Amino acid sequence: MRRLTRRNLVLAAVAAPMLARAQGNAGAWPSGNIRIVVPYPAGGSTDVIARMVQPGLQQRLGTTVVVENKAGGSGSVGTDMIAKSPPDGSNWLFTFDNHAVNPFILPKLPFDTEKDLDPVFWVGTAPYVLCTQAQKPYRSFADVVTAAKARPNQINFASVGTGSIGHLAMVLLGRLAGIERVHVPYRGGGPAMNDLIAGHVELLIGSIALAMPQIEPGAARAVVQMGRERASALPEVATLIESGFPGLEANAWWGFFAAAGTPRPIVDRFGAEVAAVLREERIRRQLAGSQQVRFVLGGPDELGKFVHEQMQIWGAVVRENGITAD
Secondary structure (H helix, E strand, O other), rough: OOOOOHHHHHHHHHHHHHHHHHHHHHHOOOOOOOEEEOOOOOOOHHHHHHHHHHHHHHHOOOOOEEEEOOOOOOHHHHHHHHOOOOOOOEEEEEEEEHHHHHHHHOOOOEEEEEEEEEEEEEEEEEEEEEEEEOOOOOHHHHHHHHHHHOOOOOEEEOOOOOOHHHHHHHHHHHHHHHHOOOOEEOHHHHHHHHHHHHOOEEEEEEEEHHHHHHHHHOOEEEEEEEEOOOOOOOOOOOOOOOOOOOOOOOOOEEEEEEOOOOHHHHHHHHHHHHHHHHHHHHHHHHHHHOOOOEEEOOOOOHHHHHHHHHHHHHHHHHHHHHOOOO
């Protein structure tokens, strides 16, 4: 048995508050309502996923969980709210792939994406898809390249906005393929898809979740998909990697973040509870079907590494091509 000495008593007195804080952070939290900020309008994929997770998360945490849409500035308005919120686990950000692009296309961003926000939980990914109206002649990306080389700057493509991952992927792809096309930016996937189906634009780069509702009934056709592997919903459509562009991927992704300095025990518990909800068969099936999510369920370290890599890839495309926000 260890003999009590004055030194041991002093060390115990110093360590006790630290241990209590570490245990209390995980055990006493949450002490009040929780807010999840979605920095985009209602109805988008991020909003849909957050609201599907909310009931189960609320039940598991035993407190009220509110999903709040704070749109504006390509997601930067809502993100800034969380970056400047108290790091106590009462406010969380649930955001989308342009989170990694905003630092490069929005020069006056009021926060530092990596320093002011802590990664919490990586939900998953879904590939971007290049599609066309069903009556158009493009059946592979090789067809697009052939047409673009025959008619430089006459083939156009729509995206959900300048500086979106889809737009940047097409810029990079055009450079690698040696082709020039006309970019037609839209403010959202719905208007872009409507114009594709109407024949006003020849191609559309968008998430697989945007594309599938028109591909399945035959109104649109997928030309190429941009994930590492073929999505189960598009087993016959080649990836960019298979089409001769090794290592080139473009994926939508979703992740939770918190204000920098949020205690790790709270971060870990929040992530574990979100993961538990997403592992429920009903939720997995709905999100895999409606949003085509390929689940990762990764923790803070995985998400932080992934976001850093995304910033390096797409930041270089922005700088090298002088791209700025609309």
